[in-house]
Amino acid sequence: MAQLIREVFVAAFDTESLRAGDDFARLSVPPGRLVMTTDGYVITPRVFPGGDIGSMAVHGTVNDVAMSGARVLYLTAGFIIEEGLPLADLAAVADSMARAAREAGVAIVTGDTKVVERGGCDGLFITTAGVGVLTDDRLDIAGNRARPGDAVLLNGTIGDHGVAVMSRREGLSFETPILSDSAALNGLVADMVAAVPEIRVLRDPTRGGVAATLNEIADRSGVGVLVREAAVPVRPAVRGACELLGLDPLTVANEGKLIAICPADRAEPLLAVMRAHPLGRDAAVIGEVLDDPDHVVQLETALGGRRVIDWLAGEQLPRIC
Amino acid sequence: MAQLIREVFVAAFDTESLRAGDDFARLSVPPGRLVMTTDGYVITPRVFPGGDIGSMAVHGTVNDVAMSGARVLYLTAGFIIEEGLPLADLAAVADSMARAAREAGVAIVTGDTKVVERGGCDGLFITTAGVGVLTDDRLDIAGNRARPGDAVLLNGTIGDHGVAVMSRREGLSFETPILSDSAALNGLVADMVAAVPEIRVLRDPTRGGVAATLNEIADRSGVGVLVREAAVPVRPAVRGACELLGLDPLTVANEGKLIAICPADRAEPLLAVMRAHPLGRDAAVIGEVLDDPDHVVQLETALGGRRVIDWLAGEQLPRIC
Numbered sequence: 001m002a003q004l005i006r007e008v009f010v011a012a013f014d015t016e017s018l019r020a021g022d023d024f025a026r027l028s029v030p031p032g033r034l035v036m037t038t039d040g041y042v043i044t045p046r047v048f049p050g051g052d053i054g055s056m057a058v059h060g061t062v063n064d065v066a067m068s069g070a071r072v073l074y075l076t077a078g079f080i081i082e083e084g085l086p087l088a089d090l091a092a093v094a095d096s097m098a099r100a101a102r103e104a105g106v107a108i109v110t111g112d113t114k115v116v117e118r119g120g121c122d123g124l125f126i127t128t129a130g131v132g133v134l135t136d137d138r139l140d141i142a143g144n145r146a147r148p149g150d151a152v153l154l155n156g157t158i159g160d161h162g163v164a165v166m167s168r169r170e171g172l173s174f175e176t177p178i179l180s181d182s183a184a185l186n187g188l189v190a191d192m193v194a195a196v197p198e199i200r201v202l203r204d205p206t207r208g209g210v211a212a213t214l215n216e217i218a219d220r221s222g223v224g225v226l227v228r229e230a231a232v233p234v235r236p237a238v239r240g241a242c243e244l245l246g247l248d249p250l251t252v253a254n255e256g257k258l259i260a261i262c263p264a265d266r267a268e269p270l271l272a273v274m275r276a277h278p279l280g281r282d283a284a285v286i287g288e289v290l291d292d293p294d295h296v297v298q299l300e301t302a303l304g305g306r307r308v309i310d311w312l313a314g315e316q317l318p319r320i321c
Numbered sequence: 322m323a324q325l326i327r328e329v330f331v332a333a334f335d336t337e338s339l340r341a342g343d344d345f346a347r348l349s350v351p352p353g354r355l356v357m358t359t360d361g362y363v364i365t366p367r368v369f370p371g372g373d374i375g376s377m378a379v380h381g382t383v384n385d386v387a388m389s390g391a392r393v394l395y396l397t398a399g400f401i402i403e404e405g406l407p408l409a410d411l412a413a414v415a416d417s418m419a420r421a422a423r424e425a426g427v428a429i430v431t432g433d434t435k436v437v438e439r440g441g442c443d444g445l446f447i448t449t450a451g452v453g454v455l456t457d458d459r460l461d462i463a464g465n466r467a468r469p470g471d472a473v474l475l476n477g478t479i480g481d482h483g484v485a486v487m488s489r490r491e492g493l494s495f496e497t498p499i500l501s502d503s504a505a506l507n508g509l510v511a512d513m514v515a516a517v518p519e520i521r522v523l524r525d526p527t528r529g530g531v532a533a534t535l536n537e538i539a540d541r542s543g544v545g546v547l548v549r550e551a552a553v554p555v556r557p558a559v560r561g562a563c564e565l566l567g568l569d570p571l572t573v574a575n576e577g578k579l580i581a582i583c584p585a586d587r588a589e590p591l592l593a594v595m596r597a598h599p600l601g602r603d604a605a606v607i608g609e610v611l612d613d614p615d616h617v618v619q620l621e622t623a624l625g626g627r628r629v630i631d632w633l634a635g636e637q638l639p640r641i642c
């Protein structure tokens with residue numbers, strides 16, 4: 001076990017605190033408010049076009065910290081491994097995590113490995129926790145701060161991740177290969193908050209897609225949201241696949257997208273800084289925040305009609321009894 | 322799902338950052354070095370005499386942070402739940418975590434819930450990450466700092482946790498009920514480092530017991546260790562159960578114990594402050610650090626003989642291929 005940890009994880013993640021070999025990491029942080037988050041990653045298939053469970057476990061948690069406006073600094077990596085998982089698969093996931101972390105400029109500083117009996121888990125579960133520091137006192141970014149009149153922005157095309165995963169799962173292939181958009185958004189966010197510290201809400205539309213995220217924001221902030229369908233970027237191949245699979249792109253998961261809400265008069269400079277970043281080239285203002293006592297999210301269709309975008313119009317979530 | 326999270330987890334953990342409903346927690350921390358750790362908890366049975374998976378997931382991670390000498394501040398809680406787990410079981414675990422965190426004076430500030438298909442996981446896995454802050458610049462506590470001549474201290478009886486769990490697993494019962502020693506050691510450690518900042522090593526002898534922990538320290542520090550058997554506190558009931566189960570108490574897991582190593586001339590004041598704390602009443606100096614190029618851990622038996630204490634003399638760890 002100690003050998004496995006050393007040769008697979010410590011070798012891949014290659015950070016000083018892991019080499020020190022204590023079961024804690026001692027780290028320096030700039031002064032400011034600390035930001036923490038955690039997520040577990042349980043995805044089938046483990047490898048999909050454009051990423052794998054390892055890159056997702058880094059991107060997802062980096063993004064959750066980044067959605068506070070904080071500088072993302074450190075990650076923990078907890079592995080639960082089913083006995084019999086091929087060592088090569090595990091090493092590939094560790095390498096993918098290491099690469100994703102390096103590219104995002106964050107360090108994986110401590111971890112854990114548990115091996116469970118065959119049948120005890122579905123191959124591999126990863127839980128990452130992330131910390132960052134809010135050094136800019138002007139920032140106050142939270143899900144309850146959207147106000148009527150605010151602009152709603154999105155950094156690019158939606159649905160890529162969910163369609164990439166689902167088509168691999170269903171064994172579908174398309175003329176144009178569809179890749180997950182999985183990416184670390186902390187660099188983009190750093191540019192955004194530096195230029196427009198007035199940003200009120202940032203949120204990554206992952207599970208449940210843009211539909212779920214906007215409903216959550218509407219609910220937390222006590223507002224309505226209007227989205228203009230024509231303004232929402234969707235790749236033609238993704239649109240085609242969604243039609244085939246019977247999905248609404250608005251409800252499909254993304255792993256490299258963010259929704260930003262800011263005062264209307266700050267939308268132009270925010271859009272400009274987003275478009276100047278490689279992960280925001282297709283950024284757009286997709287709608288606005290409304291005064292609505294029912295906290296409804298509406299879609300204005302290309303034809304000018306309106307329909308309500310519901311919470312769970314798309315994917316079913318697993319139940320627990 | 323949102324309802325489950327609100328009614329079970331947010332209600333139990335009852336912290337401000339969870340109520341805020343963002344997927345990150347914003348926290349204030351005193352200046353100092355940050356300490357982070359993580360562990361996954363996968364234990365059968367989930368409930369055992371003296372604790373359950375929830376209290377363990379708090380105590381284990383609090384203790385790992387505390388072993389740096391840091392003040393333990395915040396925890397994350399990641400749940401992976403098998404579909405079909407009774408809601409009452411889940412709520413009991415959440416309540417137990419909440420109680421353990423409250424008693425330890427730490428806050429569970431953010432979390433995650435994933436539900437996997439029946440058969441996808443063994444009921445319930447919990448991964449916690451913990452952060453603390455090292456505010457005292459004099460402290461430099463790490464596994465590689467033991468020096469020949471140092472004293473080795475232990476805060477109480479060994480083997481209680483492992484025997485409690487194993488006897489529940491095997492359906493054994495004893496005249497004297499044996500309870501897990503699972504406890505948060507951060508309060509004890511705070512007293513210890515305040516009184517004796519010269520402490521060189523702190524480590525909690527969990528999986529693999531005192532034997533594994535001392536071997537790890539010997540290895541990291543490049544020293545030998547001598548343990549005096551007669552000085553190691555073991556409850557008679559635990560000793561009896563170990564004989565029955567064919568176990569050496571030195572290799573059995575603990576969840577509320579720590580090994581402390583300090584310069585010999587600081588052993589007396591350290592022992593005094595340990596004994597003054599409820600979790601250190603049975604504290605003892607159990608041995609000393611030796612100059613030994615082979616980094617061996619030896620036991621001096623009650624009869625005066627010596628034998629080597631090996632790495633994995635006891636429990637088998639699961640394999641991965």
Ligand SMILES: Nc1ncnc2c1ncn2[C@@H]1O[C@H](COP(=O)(O)OP(=O)(O)OP(=O)(O)O)[C@@H](O)[C@H]1O
Nearest residue numbers: 005009021022023077079110111112113360527528
């Ligand atoms: N997947 C991993 N990635 C990075 N580091 C890891 C990983 N697993 C373990 N480590 C590191 O290896 C060391 C030993 O970890 P391990 O979990 O085996 O010990 P432990 O936490 O003391 O034991 P336990 O988890 O049984 O309580 C620690 O320094 C830990 O940070």
Ligand SMILES: Nc1ncnc2c1ncn2[C@@H]1O[C@H](COP(=O)(O)OP(=O)(O)OP(=O)(O)O)[C@@H](O)[C@H]1O
Nearest residue numbers: 039206207326330342343344398400431432433434
């Ligand atoms: N077990 C838990 N304990 C405490 N808080 C939790 C727990 N599970 C979720 N939460 C909190 O509930 C909110 C929603 O969590 P959830 O994991 O469903 O959302 P998410 O992380 O955005 O989605 P995903 O995990 O699919 O990426 C977050 O604020 C999170 O901190």
Ligand SMILES: [Mg+2]
Nearest residue numbers: 038039064344
């Ligand atoms: Mg999340």
Ligand SMILES: [Mg+2]
Nearest residue numbers: 064204206344
């Ligand atoms: Mg998220």
Ligand SMILES: [Mg+2]
Nearest residue numbers: 112113359360
């Ligand atoms: Mg561990």
Ligand SMILES: [Mg+2]
Nearest residue numbers: 023359360385
């Ligand atoms: Mg640990």
Ligand SMILES: [Mg+2]
Nearest residue numbers: 023385525527
């Ligand atoms: Mg430990």
Ligand SMILES: [Mg+2]
Nearest residue numbers: 038039433434
């Ligand atoms: Mg989550």
